[in-house]
Amino acid sequence: MTALTSLELRTKITSDARLELWLEEAAVPRPTAGEVVVRVDAAPINPSDIILLLGPADLSTLEVRGTPERPVLTASVPDSALPALAARLDAALPVGNEGAGVVVDAGSKVRHLIGRLVAFRSAAGTYAQHRVVAAADCMALPEGVSAEAGASAFINPLTALAMVETMRREGHTALVHTAAASNLGQMLNRLCLTDGIELVNIVRNSKQADLLRNIGAKYVPDSTSAGFQEDLTTALDETGATLAFDAIGGGTMAETILVAMEAIATKKMAQYSRYGSPVHKQIYLYGVLDAGPTIIHRRFGTAWGVGGWLMTWCLDKFGAQVAAKLRERVAAELTTTFASRYSSKVTLVEAMEPEVIRQYAKRATGEKFLMLPNGRSVDDGATGANV
Structure with a gap:
């Protein structure tokens, strides 16, 4: 398979009290035997993601530089907040806990997943065009379920x-x-x-x-x-x-x-x-x-x-068997009990517009945002089982 690259969102809080946000192009590693490469079609902006993405930055100080295709944002962070952030200072961090998309490559043990639409979790961040994840961290989506519907499955x-x-x-x-x-x-x-x-x-x-x-x-x-x-x-x-x-x-x-x-x-x-x-x-x-x-x-x-x-x-405390049963129930009721609804959908670049940031930073009821890392048209027609 041709080597892939991935445009990915990064966040950093510097030791001189600044928040920095930017898009970085990264090479996508080849998957190991039990891993898959997912083209990320949809990823929710959850409150826990916003906390990591923005930290305690003063959003009234947001400034934009760079280019329209590769914006770079900065904002000030209160000096008083730095001691609690010591472990993350000056580190470029990926963002996003979960998402959904099509498996475009896979290791030798999980090649049967190529072409499948899956929901997944990743500590490496999901606000990225592609992500390598363990197949064990994926949930194959049922027939007829779209990437948008499966993005918040975890x-x-x-x-x-x-x-x-x-x-x-x-x-x-x-x-x-x-x-x-x-x-x-x-x-x-x-x-x-x-x-x-x-x-x-x-x-x-x-x-x-x-x-x-x-x-x-x-x-x-x-x-x-x-x-x-x-x-x-x-x-x-x-x-x-x-x-x-x-x-x-x-x-x-x-x-x-x-x-x-x-x-x-x-x-x-x-x-x-x-x-x-x-x-x-x-x-x-x-x-x-x-x-x-x-x-x-x-x-x-x-x-x-x-x-x-x-x-x-x-x-972790409940154990693997209980966790697996809970995931099975989610998959079975993803469009009913566990359905998610979004008020806005944004691309990676749109998610870095100051007014958009201020909107999802409110974490207001009924205003949940969905990230579309590969653009607005990719999810159209992408449904589980038959992809």
């Missing part, structure tokens, strides 16, 4: 499934989710409806509440409404939820949920205890929509926990 679907698996393993029976109108939140809602799991969806405005109710959500407390505390307490009482996944991170939301959970639990106690209810209440912080401190005043007894949570580490 992060959000497996996160939703891992949340439910965590609930079951830790002995809880219902869930609470914040920032619940997100792409992931809608997916989790559909999953819980399908599996008969009670879910409390905390949202940040009435429009988001209406969106979730329209797709079947029963409990949708709006944190900006005057009746939020009462609505949350009622929802927790009716569902019995004692586990929450918080995408916000900073602020007082974790405390608010724990206080409401404890109020429900103590109301059901036969007698008073100075230690509060023995019912364990757990909050997992998995997002950083608010990068400020997590504020907790201990007003909810002693049976509680607040900790970090990451889907990847959970799957």
Whole structure:
């Protein structure tokens, strides 16, 4: 096969407090026996990708140089942020966790995958025209599923499934989710409806509440409404939820949920205890929509926990057999339970336009972006199984 090159997005934060973004042309290595070369047709811009791509840069200082085909962007980074970024300073990093595309070359053990449309994960970055990945990190897409539909087959679907698996393993029976109108939140809602799991969806405005109710959500407390505390307490009482996944991170939301959970639990106690209810209440912080401190005043007894949570580490803990079963379910329900929707599609060059960056950097509900590394027309007609 003719040697391939790949145009790839790079990000760097320098030791003199600057963010740099540029497109770099790189040679595509030949695949080893168990690897494939994927032409990347679609890759989502997830919140975790934005964190790596932009870091804590001040986007009001974005400047563009280079050429229209090879733009180079710079922005200032607060000096106070540099100590926390020490491990990445002056390193050119690829971006993108997942994507989908056609296998154009393969090693000797997986040649049968050539021509197949696959979804995949890659630590080497997916905002690239081509990527070499282990065949074990690919999911062959079912017949009729496009690269666009398969681009988000890993992060959000497996996160939703891992949340439910965590609930079951830790002995809880219902869930609470914040920032619940997100792409992931809608997916989790559909999953819980399908599996008969009670879910409390905390949202940040009435429009988001209406969106979730329209797709079947029963409990949708709006944190900006005057009746939020009462609505949350009622929802927790009716569902019995004692586990929450918080995408916000900073602020007082974790405390608010724990206080409401404890109020429900103590109301059901036969007698008073100075230690509060023995019912364990757990909050997992998995997002950083608010990068400020997590504020907790201990007003909810002693049976509680607040900790970090990451889907990847959970799957490692669950084991290969469970992880494989979860991936099989994703593949089977990719256009239903685990469907993703995008508000905008951008090429590599378009994704570096300052106004576009500011738009996806908001991480606003209903404004999920899809990267098209090989251009807008490649995905047309690219569907699974028969490619």
